Amino acid sequence: MTQTDASPETTGEGRPRTTGSPAGVRTRRPDRATAGAGRLAALLVSPTLLVLTVVVLYPTLMALKESLYGPKGLDPATGFISDTEPFVGLRNYAEIFGEAGARFWNAFWNTTFFTVVTVGLETVTGVAMALIMHRAFRGRALVRAGILVPWAVPTAISGLLWRWIFNSDGVANALLGQQILWTTEGFHAKAAVIVAEVWKTAPFIGLLVLAGLQVIPKEVYEAARMDGARPVRQFWHITLPLVKPALLVAVLFRCMDALRMFDLPYILVGAQKHSVETLSMLAQNEAANVRFGPASAYAVILFLYVFLIALAFVRLLGTDLVGGGGRGRRGFLRRGEVTA
Amino acid sequence: MTTRTTTRAAALAATGLLLSACGSPGGGSGQAGAPSFEGRGPITYVAGKDTTGTVQPMLDRWNKAHPKEKVTFIQLPTDADAQRQQMIQNAETKSDAYTVLSLDVVWTSEFAAHQWIDELPGKRFPMGKMLKPVVETSKYRGGLYAVPSSSDGGMLYYRSDLLKKAGVAQPPVSWAEMTDACAKVKRLPEAKGMSCYAGQFQKYEGLTVNFAEAVHSAGGRVTDANGRPDVDTPEARKGLDFLVDSFKDRTIPKEAITYQEEDGRQAFQSGKLVFLRNWPYMYSLAQKSGVKGKFAVAPLPGLNGPGSSSLGGHNMAVSSSAKNKATALDFIEFMTSEENTATFLRDASLAPPYAALYDDEALIEQYPYLPVLKESVLRAVPRPRVVPYGDVTAAVQREAYAALTGEKSSAQALKDLRKALRKTAAE
Numbered sequence: 001m002t003q004t005d006a007s008p009e010t011t012g013e014g015r016p017r018t019t020g021s022p023a024g025v026r027t028r029r030p031d032r033a034t035a036g037a038g039r040l041a042a043l044l045v046s047p048t049l050l051v052l053t054v055v056v057l058y059p060t061l062m063a064l065k066e067s068l069y070g071p072k073g074l075d076p077a078t079g080f081i082s083d084t085e086p087f088v089g090l091r092n093y094a095e096i097f098g099e100a101g102a103r104f105w106n107a108f109w110n111t112t113f114f115t116v117v118t119v120g121l122e123t124v125t126g127v128a129m130a131l132i133m134h135r136a137f138r139g140r141a142l143v144r145a146g147i148l149v150p151w152a153v154p155t156a157i158s159g160l161l162w163r164w165i166f167n168s169d170g171v172a173n174a175l176l177g178q179q180i181l182w183t184t185e186g187f188h189a190k191a192a193v194i195v196a197e198v199w200k201t202a203p204f205i206g207l208l209v210l211a212g213l214q215v216i217p218k219e220v221y222e223a224a225r226m227d228g229a230r231p232v233r234q235f236w237h238i239t240l241p242l243v244k245p246a247l248l249v250a251v252l253f254r255c256m257d258a259l260r261m262f263d264l265p266y267i268l269v270g271a272q273k274h275s276v277e278t279l280s281m282l283a284q285n286e287a288a289n290v291r292f293g294p295a296s297a298y299a300v301i302l303f304l305y306v307f308l309i310a311l312a313f314v315r316l317l318g319t320d321l322v323g324g325g326g327r328g329r330r331g332f333l334r335r336g337e338v339t340a
Numbered sequence: 341m342t343t344r345t346t347t348r349a350a351a352l353a354a355t356g357l358l359l360s361a362c363g364s365p366g367g368g369s370g371q372a373g374a375p376s377f378e379g380r381g382p383i384t385y386v387a388g389k390d391t392t393g394t395v396q397p398m399l400d401r402w403n404k405a406h407p408k409e410k411v412t413f414i415q416l417p418t419d420a421d422a423q424r425q426q427m428i429q430n431a432e433t434k435s436d437a438y439t440v441l442s443l444d445v446v447w448t449s450e451f452a453a454h455q456w457i458d459e460l461p462g463k464r465f466p467m468g469k470m471l472k473p474v475v476e477t478s479k480y481r482g483g484l485y486a487v488p489s490s491s492d493g494g495m496l497y498y499r500s501d502l503l504k505k506a507g508v509a510q511p512p513v514s515w516a517e518m519t520d521a522c523a524k525v526k527r528l529p530e531a532k533g534m535s536c537y538a539g540q541f542q543k544y545e546g547l548t549v550n551f552a553e554a555v556h557s558a559g560g561r562v563t564d565a566n567g568r569p570d571v572d573t574p575e576a577r578k579g580l581d582f583l584v585d586s587f588k589d590r591t592i593p594k595e596a597i598t599y600q601e602e603d604g605r606q607a608f609q610s611g612k613l614v615f616l617r618n619w620p621y622m623y624s625l626a627q628k629s630g631v632k633g634k635f636a637v638a639p640l641p642g643l644n645g646p647g648s649s650s651l652g653g654h655n656m657a658v659s660s661s662a663k664n665k666a667t668a669l670d671f672i673e674f675m676t677s678e679e680n681t682a683t684f685l686r687d688a689s690l691a692p693p694y695a696a697l698y699d700d701e702a703l704i705e706q707y708p709y710l711p712v713l714k715e716s717v718l719r720a721v722p723r724p725r726v727v728p729y730g731d732v733t734a735a736v737q738r739e740a741y742a743a744l745t746g747e748k749s750s751a752q753a754l755k756d757l758r759k760a761l762r763k764t765a766a767e
Contacts, residue, residue, distance in 0.1 A: 074453060074727060079452075079453060079480065080453055080454075081453050081455070081727070167598070167603070168595035168603075169595070179595065181597060181598050183542070183598050184597055185543070185741070271544070272734055272737055272738065285734075288421065288730060289728065289730040290450075290454070290730075
């Protein structure tokens with residue numbers, strides 16, 4: 001089981017094959033598979049683990065360590081900043097609950113608000129887009145390409161584009177016939193970010209859901225039609241349950257992306273704007289002001305937050321997929337329910 | 341099962357990316373003691389992206405004359421914050437990749453206090469021939485840490501055609517004169533729908549510049565000579581009140597709260613503004629627009645008579661962790677010489693630090709605004725010269741913005757600003 005998990009990750013590396021060939025020979029014996037296969041698996045995974053240690057584990061631990069240090073102090077006599085950072089223990093974390101915490105909580109709620117609202121809207125529009133892209137009609141290729149264009153635009157560029165749209169005499173105000181100053185502090189700034197974010201990333205959900213739609217066998221719909229199920233009922237009872245695994249993966253990825261949101265509010269509305277400041281922006285701002293300790297503390301908290309959400313999703317996905325064996329089989333089971 | 345593991349791995353990878361992007365190790369130790377400028381050999385010159393194409397030809401001239409001490413140009417992003425961050429990263433890792441740094445004038449104190457740059461031997465450079473406010477921006481606690489290579493000051497752009505038509509002979513010297521002139525202009529039929537004045541009031545560095553100008557122009561100050569906050573004064577309040585009241589009575593249009601330099605320029609060029617505070621870069625651009633020949637520049641107005649501008653521009657400094665510092669000093673001398681700054685003025689319209697160049701006939705013919713700019717720079721007051729400049733400008737932006745949008749009274753905003761500045765100074 002573990003072997004199948006590991007092999008796709010190590011293909012292409014080629015290195016595990018050459019290392020320790022006697023061990024390899026021993027493990028190929030089928031009778032004593034468990035211990036030997038485990039060792040081979042460990043060997044095969046080790047390059048991946050090494051890379052992960054260097055690029056993930058080490059920076060994570062460094063950030064954890066850094067978060068225990070405070071900013072360097074200024075020596076009033078010499079006018080120079082001291083050489084070393086003072087060890088402050090958990091004070092960077094404790095300050096979140098103190099006077100300086102207002103900015104953190106504001107960023108925390110902004111991040112959560114953006115995630116919930118944008119991912120919610122993206123899911124609805126993304127599924128709608130996928131349904132449109134999935135239908136057979138003339139010019140389908142054009143529509144598909146058109147829908148996917150926003151996803152292909154780099155976020156920084158789309159931020160600039162939307163800044164023009166939300167300019168005081170930009171397109172948005174011309175269409176609405178009002179003069180809303182979108183990039184000033186206030187709820188309208190949040191709205192501007194949400195609109196731009198949904199525009200940009202709904203196609204991503206659309207794309208993944210489209211992939212999910214394409215593996216649903218046609219017979220299921222034929223059967224449903226024969227049984228007189230109308231399109232709405234078909235959608236709720238066939239399309240949505242069958243596309244759910246793909247949709248959940250898409251939503252998970254979007255959630256993690258949205259929690260780390262930085263560039264869009266930063267470019268569209270601006271740094272230092274409390275209405276749209278996210279946790280990533282806060283951490284970046286602290287680091288930019290040479291306070292690496294608090295910056296790391298915020299980053300660690302964001303890391304834990306993202307990790308918890310990811311874990312919750314994986315659990316959710318796991319329970320959903322375990323026992324099903326595969327999408328196809330589940331699909332036929334569901335058809336049974338519909339036809340029954 | 342496979343799906344589950346991959347998802348988990350993906351989740352882990354994604355969160356890992358986040359951290360590696362944010363976590364950044366600090367630490368390290370700086371060396372104390374007087375810096376020695378020894379060693380000759382190849383060095384690097386580090387500055388923001390050169391959009392004018394004038395830097396490399398200048399370096400080529402140097403390299404031709406100094407084949408054993410060649411300078412390589414390292415271009416950083418156009419964005420000032422990104423430049424600062426890369427320079428700090430280089431300093432924190434004690435790398436010798438960067439030798440001569442082109443610093444924004446407001447960074448000098450921070451870089452000097454962290455000992456990221458070396459104190460320079462002041463006698464080597466002709467500081468006496470430079471404009472005094474410009475020289476001030478290169479000092480920290482009395483020591484010279486950088487040499488000015490270019491300067492910049494705000495000017496009042498105004499519609500000379502409309503002022504003339506309305507019977508206003510001279511550009512306004514004070515804020516009251518400006519609003520009077522504006523009222524006269526607005527009675528003209530062609531001034532229909534125009535607004536009076538604008539600057540840069542979006543919540544960004546431009547707001548700090550404009551706020552500091554208003555406060556200084558009313559006789560107040562943001563910080564004293566030692567960087568201690570002194571902003572909760574009646575003078576400072578009069579300065580801030582000018583901006584707040586102008587927003588209230590629509591002297592400044594409502595949308596100006598979103599203006600950066602370019603937005604204001606667009607508005608002025610499309611005939612929406614009578615007066616605009618902006619930098620000299622706008623002059624040649626406006627000459628190519630619809631207001632060509634219909635505008636002129638004047639020094640910034642103030643409460644009772646001429647106001648004072650904030651200062652822009654760049655200073656050159658030597659990275660403390662660099663090698664070949666003797667070459668670095670020579671190179672700075674070369675780049676900041678009167679002759680070469682004149683070349684940068686001619687080819688890239690960079691305002692020079694030398695007083696004499698502003699009176700040069702040929703240069704004035706090329707840049708008619710030079711006499712006005714000289715006056716502006718001479719009367720300029722640098723933005724607060726403090727070590728945690730990032731925190732100070734953030735506090736200024738926050739409180740000034742709150743006052744301009746009417747969220748706070750100007751008295752309350754200044755009180756809160758003083759408190760915030762005290763806190764950053766104490767840290």
